[in-house]
Amino acid sequence: MAPDRAFWIFATLLSHWRRHPLNFATLVIGLAVATALWSGVQALNQQARTSYDRAAQVFGDAGAASIVSAKGTSVAQEHYVALRRAGWKVSPVIEGSVRIGGVSYRLVGVEPLTVPKGSAVAGLATGGDLEAFLKAPGQTLVATETLRELGAAGGSRPVTEGKQALPPLVVTEAVAPGILVMDIGAAQVILGKPQQLTRLIGGQGEMPDEASLVAIGGDALKLEQPEERGDLARLTDSFHLNLTAFGLLAFIVGLFIVHASIGLAFEQRLGTLRTMRAVGVPLRLLMLVLVGEVVLLALLAGAIGMVCGYVIAAALLPDVAASLSGLYGAHVGGHLALQGRWWASGLGMASAGALAASAVSLLKVYRLPILAVAKPLAWREAQHAQLRRQGVLAAMCLVIGAIAFLWGRGLVAGFVVIAGVLLGAALLLPLLLAVVLRLGERRASGALAQWFWADTRLQLSGLSLALMALLLALAANVGVGTMVEGFRKTFTGWLDERLNSELYFDAAGAQEGGEIAEWLGRDPRVTAVLPVWKAETRIGGWPVDVYGTRDHATYRDHFTLLSHTADAWDRVRDGEGALISEQLARRMDIGLGSPLALPTADGVWELPVVGLYPDYGNPKGQVRVNVDHLVRHWADARRTSYSVRVAPSDAGALMTAMQSHFDGKIARIVDQASLKQISTQIFERTFAVTGALNTLTLIVSGIALFASLLTLSDLRLAQLAPVWALGVTRRKLMDLEIGKLLVLAAITAVLAVPLGLVLAWCLVAIVNVQAFGWRLPFHVFPTQWGLIVALALATAFLASIVPVVRLGRTAPQDLLKVFANER
């Protein structure tokens, strides 16, 4: 009997939506939009993380230890042979990067006969293609995405910028995008590292212990414990966290719509719910059915939202992939592959969000007396009580934010500060609006003006949620806009200083580089040829690039330093000091004068820090030393990159001359303008994603306002009809209605500006520093503020048009019904 009873209760509850399609539409739109933005962002994150995981698991068990050179250099092949002879089932790996068509790819050389079981390439050892893989010309295993990116067909042999032809391409889904897998012998040739290995890997229980390792390799080898995750996953964490934060903000703004819609629906159904209870519906069953209704609606709207989320993710994926590639060198598959857990988490969020948004209404029903209490609470009294409650909540949010600011650490604490400030300010908004409106009412002269202010205050309870959503969206726009503009301004200035040379080139090899540099040295147009040689190391497990440069006015005069000792450049020249990037300084918690321990090929090189410089956008740490000392400590440092100083007017001609003279010996050559353009493009694409999410959040807040006005328009009739009956025309009432909303929106927008600036400061001073390791100077852009106020007024105006026109078209008899006994 109970299921049957539940069915009829459910059917009766659902009948409400059939009679109130607009209310239903706003609820579904709110939930769908909230879910869409959240799930869209999650789809992007999941897509990227799946790519990272695939990249990290070329060798299967990413959690297994490996044997590496104790000095940070290569592992000699004879050590591998010795370990095998001693019975250890290790497998050799060589890794490096190659550039093809201006794009970097990770090249991995494996030995298929010994590669551990469970690895992505393990199937080669038993598969029928083993012979083709091993036998010349061999095979290069790539993902479909990589083949597409290379613009090559299966079986073709792309040529690297170092003029090495890869073995023929073969597509396999076992390899992650951006990775080229081939036989170790071929890889050693292409990377120019004969007889050298990057590391030795092995299955569980197949690796030697420390003692055996010392016995075989002396102090040349060490056992490296796995990091919990791959470098890419760690480096890109902040990027994804920022996306998630934006998705969450949009989700919360969307939930404001849901809260308003569900609240209204429950309010409209209070009579029905009382009647149901009176005719014998048990409270527990009624609550169960109501929760079921909310969950069902959430699943329905959530599913629509998931589809929209997929569309959003697909639209943003190219920009996200380009940003990840440009910033981190991460290759993300270009085709969205969504997993079951994406659907589950999206629908779960929709249900949880809908239940959270309806919690207050459900509680109200739970406490609803069957008999209507004959004590109608005056709206003022109710509003005061609500404002008091919100004031207390706001204070709590602000206190939590302050605690996180004062004592919190890390990125999560940064977001808690932002959430506390934003929610606290949003909850305070109705209180501030009420104060301003009361002031307006006191100063008003004339009956209609007084009614205008008093009635606007009456509307505040119904509109406050939508206005809070608008405040959040506007503040996010000001905050993120300020940060992005500030970043653009700083970044452009920094690029101008940093990219000071007129030409940059990479030679095909060290020898070719020397040849070209010598040739350039003889050209009278060239004032300097500056080597930018590089070695790679790790400090505290973090990847760090060590650059070797020559002492020159180009650096002394233009290279921006955040802080430095008086003799910084002299000490760098003499090999007695190093300049380090801001990221590295913050991460290692070191500063001027601190000793820096650099793991080099022949041991640890200790030298003091003599200067800190900004290195915006670089996920890795960076150190700058004198080039002669670099090659002294890293014999295998990459000696192929140079910058060339020449009169700007001669740069084009010199570049052409170099290309015609050296042709194949130059792997890449680019002039200053092009390099700046490439850097700026990466920046623009990164913030294109943020900009899109920002705009979507503002649209959502507009929908929230529209939904609230639309659902309130019926209730407004009872408040407007008496004024109409007293002789105010409908036209005049329409104007006043729009005026009220514009007043509310304008006050909200004005309050959003300082809140947005606080948000921008939090982003710049807390989140950016925690997430990326560098701090931007704080700039303000007053023209943006005017734009935001105009945007708020436009949003409010657009949102009010339909409800106000509906009011204008209300027939007199409908207005008269307000006064009739029989409605």
Next chain:
Amino acid sequence: MTLIDRTHRAGGSPQASAPLLRVSDVRKSYATPQGPIPVLKGVDLTLAAGESLALLGESGSGKSTLLHLIGGLDDADSGEIMLDGVRVTGQPDAERAALRRERIGIVFQQFNLVPSLTVAGNIAFQARIAGRFDAAWQEELMERLGLAALRHRYPEQLSGGQQQRVSIGRALAIRPRLLIADEPTGNLDEATGDEVMGLALDLIARTGCGFLMVTHSTRLARRLDRQVTLASGVLAGA
């Protein structure tokens, strides 16, 4: 059909049959900031099956409170109410809900219809959740109440008299043991009130249920079997 006819059809003299409803020493007070205000100060009342009773009294005399306690919508501070051998007072919510759902029909002054259900849906609602839906009886109710042509209309499309007829139809659709009505014609003009009352009494007689009505109108009260007056929290003429 006359009052006497109905009484006989329901099983002879009301006094002779076992009481359907027994109210014994029921007390109820409401808490206020100034202290509790006693509304019912020991009410005793009986009602036989098929009997109809009018409960009269001034505004604020506690008529509606007594009706709500009998209907299981509220609980007494002390005393006992028995309906059809089942205790109404001191029961948990689920038990009282079951009692209302299956044995009591309630007609409110404000009609209390579900605005999103049609006339037919409203009449069927309680019967369906009680598992007592009878299509033929539903049809007969709609015919007799003059609602057959309005079955697809929504409450907002009906006049007050029509809405009250729907409310009566909903209450009778479960064939209740007791029908209680709180000022059922209070929102209607005299002629419409009389018409609705006539229809209600006619159908009540068909079901043989007990009928307890709160009213201000002595004229309407006289159409029922008995009349009692509630004054200062106690009954006179019970």
